[in-house]
Amino acid sequence: MREYDLTHAHWFKSSYSNGEGGDCLEVSYNFEGVVPVRDSKNPTGPALLVPTAAWTAFVAGLKR
Numbered sequence: 676m677r678e679y680d681l682t683h684a685h686w687f688k689s690s691y692s693n694g695e696g697g698d699c700l701e702v703s704y705n706f707e708g709v710v711p712v713r714d715s716k717n718p719t720g721p722a723l724l725v726p727t728a729a730w731t732a733f734v735a736g737l738k739r
Contacts, residue, residue: 681711681722688715702730 684703699715703722710730713722725733 677708679706679709679711679724684711686713686715686718 681703684706686701686703688699688701701713701715701718703711706724708727709724710727711722711724712730714720
């Protein structure tokens, strides 16, 4: 299994996030083959590494 160093990752919240500390996910891009996802309330916690194709399908499903 490949390891990814997320130390210097730039994290983004959805533009739909209201910024009031609700239940938000943050994602980071520019990692080959995966999209790191984490809980915005726990930025030092673990990140889930979602395969890029699965993340793309998930976002496309949300848009529909």
